[in-house]
Amino acid sequence: xxxxxxxxxxxxxxxxxxxxxxxKKFGYMVPAIASSGQxxxxxxxxxxxxxxxxxxxxxxxxxxxxxxEEINKYLDIPIIYLTAYADDHTLERxxxxxxxxxxxxxxxxxxxxxxIEIALTKHRLEKQLKISQKWLNTLLKxxxxxxxxxxxxxxxxxxxxxxxxxxxxxxxxxxxxxxxxIFNIANAETHNPIxxxxxxxxxxxxxxxxxxxxxxxxxxxxxxxxxDSAAPIKDDKDNITGAVLIFRDITERKKAIExxxxxxxxxxxVAQLEELNQLKNDFxxxxxxxxxxxxxxxxxxxxxxxxxATPEEAQRYLELMEAECDREMDLINDLLDLQRxxxxxxxPLTCDAVVLQQxxxxxxxxxxxxxxxRQQTLKLNLPLNLPTLFSDSNSxxxxxxxxxxxxxxxxxxxxxxxxxxxxxxxxSPPATIITVSNSAEIPxxxxxxxxxxxxxxxxxxxxxxxxxxxGLAIVKKLVEQLQASIQVESSDGWTTFTLALTDLxxxxx
Numbered sequence: 178x179x180x181x182x183x184x185x186x187x188x189x190x191x192x193x194x195x196x197x198x199x200x201k202k203f204g205y206m207v208p209a210i211a212s213s214g215q216x217x218x219x220x221x222x223x224x225x226x227x228x229x230x231x232x233x234x235x236x237x238x239x240x241x242x243x244x245x246e247e248i249n250k251y252l253d254i255p256i257i258y259l260t261a262y263a264d265d266h267t268l269e270r271x272x273x274x275x276x277x278x279x280x281x282x283x284x285x286x287x288x289x290x291x292x293i294e295i296a297l298t299k300h301r302l303e304k305q306l307k308i309s310q311k312w313l314n315t316l317l318k319x320x321x322x323x324x325x326x327x328x329x330x331x332x333x334x335x336x337x338x339x340x341x342x343x344x345x346x347x348x349x350x351x352x353x354x355x356x357x358x359i360f361n362i363a364n365a366e367t368h369n370p371i372x373x374x375x376x377x378x379x380x381x382x383x384x385x386x387x388x389x390x391x392x393x394x395x396x397x398x399x400x401x402x403x404x405d406s407a408a409p410i411k412d413d414k415d416n417i418t419g420a421v422l423i424f425r426d427i428t429e430r431k432k433a434i435e436x437x438x439x440x441x442x443x444x445x446x447v448a449q450l451e452e453l454n455q456l457k458n459d460f461x462x463x464x465x466x467x468x469x470x471x472x473x474x475x476x477x478x479x480x481x482x483x484x485x486a487t488p489e490e491a492q493r494y495l496e497l498m499e500a501e502c503d504r505e506m507d508l509i510n511d512l513l514d515l516q517r518x519x520x521x522x523x524x525p526l527t528c529d530a531v532v533l534q535q536x537x538x539x540x541x542x543x544x545x546x547x548x549x550x551r552q553q554t555l556k557l558n559l560p561l562n563l564p565t566l567f568s569d570s571n572s573x574x575x576x577x578x579x580x581x582x583x584x585x586x587x588x589x590x591x592x593x594x595x596x597x598x599x600x601x602x603x604x605s606p607p608a609t610i611i612t613v614s615n616s617a618e619i620p621x622x623x624x625x626x627x628x629x630x631x632x633x634x635x636x637x638x639x640x641x642x643x644x645x646x647x648g649l650a651i652v653k654k655l656v657e658q659l660q661a662s663i664q665v666e667s668s669d670g671w672t673t674f675t676l677a678l679t680d681l682x683x684x685x686x
Contacts, residue, residue: 181297182206184226186217186244187259188236196230196259203290214239214247221248228277228296233260233267242267245274255300257292259284325422326410327356327375334419343403343426345396360422365390365402374407378420384408393424402427475502528681529570533563533598533609540574541596544581552590558597566609567680572655577611579648580674584615587672592616601677611676619667627665628653 183205187193190212197207208224211217213236221229229248233241245256257278258271271279277296280289323340327333333356336348344351344359351359357373364371374385385407392400405424409417478494537559548555584594595614601607619627623634630650656663661678 180206181228182208182224182226183293184209184211184217184221184224184229186211186214186229186231186235186241188212188232188234192232199286199289200230203286203293205293213237214241214244217241217244218247221252221254225252226254228293228300229254229256230293231256231258231276233258233262233271242270242274245276249274253300253304255296257296322423322425325356325360325375325424326419327379327422328419329379329417331356331373331375331379331420333359340424343393343395343401343424345399356420356422360424361394362387362391362403363394364388365392365400374405375420375422378407378409379417382409382417387424402431474498527569527571528567531566531568531570531573533566534559534561536570536573537577537596537598540577541581543578544585547585548594551585551588553585553588554593556593556595558595560599563598563600563609566678568659568678569681572659573678576652576655576676577613579652580613580676583648584613587617588615589617606679609678609680611678612673613676614671614673616670617672618670619665619672621667624665624667628663 181204183200185193185196185200185207187196187210193210193212197210200207208226209220211220215237217229217231217235229245231241231245235241235244241258241260245258248254248256255277256274257280258276259280259282260267261282263281268279277299278292280292320337321339323343324335324337325333325340325344326335332353333348333351336344336346336351336359341347344361346359356375360373360375362371362373363369371388371391374387377385387403387405391403391405393403394400403424404427405422407420407422410419410421412418475498478498481490481494537557541555541557544555581594581596588594593616595612597610597612597614599610601610619634626632627634628649630647632650652663656676659678660681661676663677664675666673666675
């Protein structure tokens, strides 16, 4: 209060001096006293006081109200009128200048001090409010999003420059109009109108976003893709007084998304072409080696047959030629089978009732002699209470044969192969689990590619066995046809393939 300066405007010298003394008694500073309107304006501009106590009736051609009008043009200073006149005409004139007080003479000291403090506080709060409003207005005008505010009746009360540019409406034209008329939105595909988010906010009292693929139809009929959100405006008692809508033009974003989508598609296409090119190279390498090798061997054996001295030698070469022919036919059949599985999205399945206790014994029979010849051990873990499995027995036979063939090929002499079967009724749907394990380990880096076409594990101790690289790729395709799953794990010197089969009886009948 001690730093508050007050300009006294009073043409009665005694009254003015009395006011000065009272104000100093309250702790205010009175740097000047003016006795006319012109002098009041001059002093106010010179000393810029915090408040003016203005008498309405002054000497000269300008009264206190006119002086106050001039001061308000240049300075933001609260003014309190001190007058002995309370007629309606004087009051109406005084109200135009928006005074911060109107005291009738004579007045009490306490009344004067109270009005001064109220005026100063009110002016300070109004000044803070103006600063906040100016800051907010500047912020709303400077942001890159469009902003539209409405009152509780959905009438537009504010639009920033971005909103004006996007909608085609100027704020002065839109002011007081229904927000749905200014913010005209529709579905981009159907062009059906979309309910104003401001209306929904005022109804629900919650933040609302626009549906995907919303367009803004401007005043000129131009369609602009947008996204937005609307939120309620509430007073200090949490009552909704209006809504604010923030929206933005997403044309460039949509273009960027489309461009990125095309780029990804192109990258995927390039990757597919590279993969196809690699497959072609792998296939040519495979064919050049795997097809040429048996033919070369047969050619040598034919020459040896021509030179054979005994029937026994001739018979031996014929048997070797037959084995090479079988090898050639296996390769060609694998290629044809894989091509058939790849080009057909869904092959017809024959659903059989497979009695696993009998079927598995029959399926492993061809491998018994082979494992003995290679000094390997084949163990079968087969519980007695396995339920009958409804599945395609031909596909199952091929899958098991390929897995056992791999196990026999890559298990070292003296090694072990274990075939285990059990029924898992706890999972949904229940599944029959078949595992084929062998005592040889696949390098960890090779596991993710083990089911790829033409892929063969690089040279290692037990995996440098040649082959087409098609067997496990065929297994993978057959497993997919059976709506089953297969996984491979390899660690601690063992490799295990786990096949999970569900019952196809109900879905294929």
